[in-house]
Amino acid sequence: xxxxxxxxxxxxxxxxxxxxxxxxxxxxxxxxxxxxxxxxxxxxxxxxxxxxxxxxxxxxxxxxxxxxxxxxxxxxxxxxxxxxxxxxxxxxxxxxxxxxxxxxxxxxxxxxxxxxxxxxxxxxxxxxxxxxxxxxxxxxxxxxxxxxxxxxxxxxxxxxxxxxxxxxxxxxxxxxxxxxxxxxxxxxxxxxxxxxxxxxxxxxxxxxxxxxxxxxxxxxxxxxxxxxxxxxxxxxxxxxxxxxxxxxxxxxxxxxxxxxxxxxxxxxxxxxxxxxxxxxxxxxxxxxxxxxxxxxxxxxxxxxxxxxxxxxxxxxxxxxxxxxxxxxxxxxxxxxxxxxxxxxxxxxxxxxxxxxxxxxxxxxxxxxxxxxxxxxxxxxxxxxxxxxxxxxxxxxxxxxxxxxxxxxxxxxxxxxxxxxxxxxxxxxxxxxxxxxxxxxxxxxxxxxxxxxxxxxxxxxxxxxxxxxxxxxxxxxxxxxxxxxxxxx
Amino acid sequence: xxxxxxxxxxxxxxxxxxxxxxxxxxxxxxxxxxxxxxxxxxxxxxxxxxxxxxxxxxxxxxxxxxxxxxxxxxxxxxxxxxxxxxxxxxxxxxxxxxxxxxxxxxxxxxxxxxxxxxxxxxxxxxxxxxxxxxxxxxxxxxxxxxxxxxxxxxxxxxxxxxxxxxxxxxxxxxxxxxxxxxxxxxxxxxxxxxxxxxxxxxxxxxxxxxxxxxxxxxxxxxxxxxxxxxxxxxxxxx
Numbered sequence: 001x002x003x004x005x006x007x008x009x010x011x012x013x014x015x016x017x018x019x020x021x022x023x024x025x026x027x028x029x030x031x032x033x034x035x036x037x038x039x040x041x042x043x044x045x046x047x048x049x050x051x052x053x054x055x056x057x058x059x060x061x062x063x064x065x066x067x068x069x070x071x072x073x074x075x076x077x078x079x080x081x082x083x084x085x086x087x088x089x090x091x092x093x094x095x096x097x098x099x100x101x102x103x104x105x106x107x108x109x110x111x112x113x114x115x116x117x118x119x120x121x122x123x124x125x126x127x128x129x130x131x132x133x134x135x136x137x138x139x140x141x142x143x144x145x146x147x148x149x150x151x152x153x154x155x156x157x158x159x160x161x162x163x164x165x166x167x168x169x170x171x172x173x174x175x176x177x178x179x180x181x182x183x184x185x186x187x188x189x190x191x192x193x194x195x196x197x198x199x200x201x202x203x204x205x206x207x208x209x210x211x212x213x214x215x216x217x218x219x220x221x222x223x224x225x226x227x228x229x230x231x232x233x234x235x236x237x238x239x240x241x242x243x244x245x246x247x248x249x250x251x252x253x254x255x256x257x258x259x260x261x262x263x264x265x266x267x268x269x270x271x272x273x274x275x276x277x278x279x280x281x282x283x284x285x286x287x288x289x290x291x292x293x294x295x296x297x298x299x300x301x302x303x304x305x306x307x308x309x310x311x312x313x314x315x316x317x318x319x320x321x322x323x324x325x326x327x328x329x330x331x332x333x334x335x336x337x338x339x340x341x342x343x344x345x346x347x348x349x350x351x352x353x354x355x356x357x358x359x360x361x362x363x364x365x366x367x368x369x370x371x372x373x374x375x376x377x378x379x380x381x382x383x384x385x386x387x388x389x390x391x392x393x394x395x396x397x398x399x400x401x402x403x404x405x406x407x408x409x410x411x412x413x414x415x416x417x418x419x420x421x422x423x424x425x426x427x428x429x430x431x432x433x434x435x436x437x438x439x440x441x442x443x444x445x446x447x448x449x450x451x452x453x454x455x456x457x458x459x460x461x462x463x464x465x466x467x468x469x470x471x472x473x474x475x476x477x478x479x480x481x482x483x484x485x486x487x488x
Numbered sequence: 489x490x491x492x493x494x495x496x497x498x499x500x501x502x503x504x505x506x507x508x509x510x511x512x513x514x515x516x517x518x519x520x521x522x523x524x525x526x527x528x529x530x531x532x533x534x535x536x537x538x539x540x541x542x543x544x545x546x547x548x549x550x551x552x553x554x555x556x557x558x559x560x561x562x563x564x565x566x567x568x569x570x571x572x573x574x575x576x577x578x579x580x581x582x583x584x585x586x587x588x589x590x591x592x593x594x595x596x597x598x599x600x601x602x603x604x605x606x607x608x609x610x611x612x613x614x615x616x617x618x619x620x621x622x623x624x625x626x627x628x629x630x631x632x633x634x635x636x637x638x639x640x641x642x643x644x645x646x647x648x649x650x651x652x653x654x655x656x657x658x659x660x661x662x663x664x665x666x667x668x669x670x671x672x673x674x675x676x677x678x679x680x681x682x683x684x685x686x687x688x689x690x691x692x693x694x695x696x697x698x699x700x701x702x703x704x705x706x707x708x709x710x711x712x713x714x715x716x717x718x719x720x721x722x723x724x725x726x
Contacts, residue, residue, distance in 0.1 A: 233694025
C-alpha cells in the first residue's frame with residue numbers, strides 16, 4: 001500500500017488522502033527525502049546570495065505587492081482590456097468558468113486544427129485542469145517539452161514542485177527512465193548526457209508538430225501581450241515554430257502595464273531559481289505576420305479563482321506569481337516534498353490555494369500542514385501573508401467540522417465540550433484539578449513524569465512524556481501565601 | 489457559442505461583485521499612478537563601469553565576449569566566425585553588409601524555410617538593448633535582429649552589442665522603450681537547465697553557444713541620445 005502510494009501519488013484534491021496520511025509513504029522513503037532536501041538546499045543558497053546583493057529588494061517586494069493588489073482590485077476592467085487588445089492584435093480570447101470547460105475549448109481548437117499531437121510548455125494551469133489525460137482519451141497525444149516534464153511524462157511520475165517539478169527524481173532514476181523510454185541502452189547518468197538525450201528526442205517534435213500549448217506567467221492588459229519565463233528554450237520553440245498556439249492562463253495572471261514587468265522580472269527569477277534572470281523570457285502580442293504562429297488563442301480560466309476574490313483575507317492568495325520560494329523555504333515541505341499535498345500546487349502556497357480552489361470542500365487538511373513559522377511570508381516576492389491565510393482557513397475548517405453531526409461523537413470534540421464546561425466556572429475547574437491529581441497519580445512514575453497513558457491519552461505519550469500534575473496549583477499556593485503578605 | 493458568452497459574463501459578474509468595495513472604478517489610472525515604486529530606477533554606474541559589468545555578467549553565463557571599436561567590427565566578426573570552426577550562417581535582412589564576412593556561407597533570411605534555418609551552424613544578429621545588472625540581452629526582433637526562429641534554431645548565436653545600448657538596471661530598459669514592442673526576447677546566457685539534481689547544464693533547446701561582440705561606440709553617441717531602432721514593431725496602444 002505505502003509502496004504504491006509513493007509510486008503514484010494522487011494529485012487530484014478530490015481524491016487525495018488527507019495530508020497526515022498521504023505523507024507517510026514519503027517519510028518512509030529516504031531516497032526521495034534526500035533528493036528533495038538536496039535540490040532545495042541548492043536553490044535556497046543561490047536565492048539567498050542573489051537576494052542579498054539586491055539593495056532594493058524590500059522596495060521591489062512592496063511595489064510588486066502593490067501592483068498585484070491593484071490588478072486584483074480592478075481585475076474585471078483589466079481582463080476586459082486584455083481581451084480587447086489581444087483580440088485587436090489578432091488573438092482569440094476564450095473564457096472558461098470551470099476546468100471542464102477549459103478542456104473542451106482546448107480540444108475544440110485542436111480538432112479544428114486537425115491536431116493529433118501537441119507540444120507543450122510546462123504549465124501548472126494545464127496540470128490543474130488535468131489536461132493531458134483528457135487529451136489522450138480524446139485522441140490527441142500531448143508531448144511535454146520541459147526537461148523535468150519529460151522525465152515525469154516518460155517515467156509516468158507526478159510533479160512535486162511548481163518550478164522544478166522533478167526535483168524528487170535523481171540522476172540514476174532519470175537515466176533509467178530515458179534508457180527505457182527512448183531506447184538508449186548506453187546512456188550514462190551524467191546530467192549533460194541526459195540533457196542531450198532529451199534535446200535529440202524533442203528536436204524532431206518541435207520541427208514537425210504544428211500545434212502548441214503554453215501557460216502564461218503574465219498577461220499585459222495595456223497591450224494584450226503574453227509573457228512566458230523559461231530556461232531551456234523549449235518555450236521559445238513552442239511559441240515560434242507551430243502554426244497554432246494555445247495559451248491557458250488563470251484570470252489572476254494579468255498585470256496592468258508593460259512596465260510592471262520591470263518589477264516582476266527582477267523578483268521572479270531570483271526567487272524561483274536563484275538567478276539574476278532566467279535564460280529566456282518571451283513576450284508576444286497576438287499574431288505577428290511572418291513571425292511565429294498564425295493563429296493564437298488565450299483561455300482565461302476561473303476554476304474557483306473569482307470566489308477567492310471576495311474574501312478580504314484570502315484574496316491575497318491570488319497575488320501569487322508561482323515562484324515557489326515559499327516551498328523551498330518551508331520546513332514542512334523540506335521533509336515531505338510535494339506529493340503529500342495531494343495537489344499540483346504543493347507547499348505553503350498550495351496549502352492555501354488548493355482548498356480555496358476546491359471551495360473548501362476538499363483538501364481541508366492542508367491549512368494544518370504548517371508550523372506557522374512565517375518563513376514563507378518572509379521570502380514571498382509579492383508579500384502574501386501565508387500564515388494569516390492559513391489561520392483563517394483553519395478557522396473555517398473547524399467551523400465546518402463543528403457543524404457536522406458526526407462530530408458530536410468525536411472524542412476530541414467531546415473532550416473540548418467538556419473542557420468548555422469545566423473551565424466556565426472556577427469551582428468546576430478546581431474540582432477537575434483535584435480529580436486529575438488523584439486520577440493521574442496512578443500513571444505518574446517516581447521521577448514525576450507520566451510515561452504512558454491509556455486510551456486517547458496514549459496518543460500524546462506515544463511520542464513524548466508528560467509532566468505529572470504538581471501537588472499544589474499556583475492558585476492554591478498563592479491563596480495560602482496572600483494573607484501573610486497582607487499581614488506584613 | 490452561447491455557453492462561451494455566458495461564461496465570460498458569469499466570470500466578469502463574479503469578479504465585479506467580489507471587487508465592488510475595492511475597485512477604483514473610473515479612477516483606475518489615478519490609483520495605478522499612486523502605487524508606491526521606491527525601488528532603484530536609475531543605476532549609479534558610469535557608462536564605462538556599466539559596460540565592464542555586463543561583460544563580467546555575460547562571462548559568468550559562459551558567453552564568449554570580445555570587444556571592438558566600430559572600425560574594427562567587421563574584422564572582429566570575421567575573427568569570431570573563423571574561430572568558431574563553423575561555415576554556414578543565417579543572418580536577418582537588416583544587418584549592415586560589412587558584417588557579412590567573406591570566407592563563410594551566408595543565408596539572408598528573406599523568408600527562409602525552417603529546415604534551412606535548422607541546417608545553419610550559426611546566426612549573427614544585432615540587438616536592441618542590454619541590461620548589465622542581470623547580464624540580459626534584449627531582442628525586439630526588428631529587421632536587424634531577425635525573426636524569433638532565426639536566433640533560436642542555430643546552435644551558435646553571435647550578437648553585436650553596442651556600448652551605447654547597455655543600461656545598468658531593468659527599469660532603465662523599460663524607461664528607454666516606453667512604447668512596448670510587439671515581440672521581445674530577453675536572453676540571459678545560453679539555454680540552460682538545472683532540472684536534474686540542480687546541476688546547471690548549458691544548452692538544452694536554444695543555442696548552446698552565446699557569443700557577444702561589444703562595440704565601443706560611446707564616443708559616437710551618449711546613452712541619452714541613443715536613437716531607437718527604426719523598425720521595431722510596436723504593440724498598438726490606444
